[in-house]
Amino acid sequence: MKVLVTKRVFPEAVEYLRSKFEVDYVSTDEGLTPQELAQRVKGVQGIVSQLTDKFDATVIGRLEGVKVLANVAVGYDNIDVPAATAKGIAVTNTPDVLTETTADFAWALLMSAARRVVEGHAFVHSGQWKRWTIDLLAGQDIFGKTLGIFGLGRIGQAVARRGRGFGMTILYNDAQRAPESIEQELGARFVDKDTLLRESDYVSLHVPLTEGTRKLIGTPELNLMKPTAILINTARGPVVDEAAVAEALKARRIAAAGLDVFEKEPSVHPLLLELTNVVLAPHIASASVDTRRRMSTMAAENCAAALEGRRPANLLNPAVWA
């Protein structure tokens, strides 16, 4: 059997796959064009993909003989899962392993934006620091404030747990209310969307990208937030209206933002690049060396399991296994 690895991954993953299958390894970072992908998938049974590979209904419709699409990410909005299910293709992702790493980074953005760490670095680095003054780069407090979380899944919960350590009041909103035991453990209170936006000092996004969460945060939502509030997005770019966020930051309708994901990566709204009250990162929330290595090997294991007739640990469409 043959596996296509569409982009560079950690070498352990490729070694593992090579010990079992013939492997067509695209060892570069550019990714395949749709035309190249169409060529390379011929005669392949397994595909190890990344979030930059678009497997929409058209691409999936053309796949012949493919049994599994193993995505190296927890998010899988790049894959039309119902279309894959209709073709009998198993789709897998890489949950759990990146939960704490991503939560750490959401907090890195939160703290950097609140306490103006990036501005401080630029200030010192450029030689502008001439004297200590009473309100030099004064930011927002974190301890004891209110943290509002959209999406209390694995990562949202890990972010909330950290918030507990900072003595924060935790509010959350989700399509489904969390079990009482989770709410109690986290001290998290379920509130409606508007209450979360009005009462939170920090709003952190942890929902998957679906038609229901696209542009979850736009101008009406930003207008409900406190002028001192800070928005954190480590979920997916299209969950916010990026232009609306840039305008709100410029007009100081919210105090700051920490953004790891963007609507059209790697492009970033030009206004965001001009502002000092936003911390920008290139979609690296899960990027610790250990976690990205484990995500690579986990996808390889999911791929191998499916090809060897074992149910993959992280199967997203169990209907194909029935």
Ligand code: DGY
């Ligand atoms: C994911 O896994 O979905 C992240 O966005 C990349 O690690």
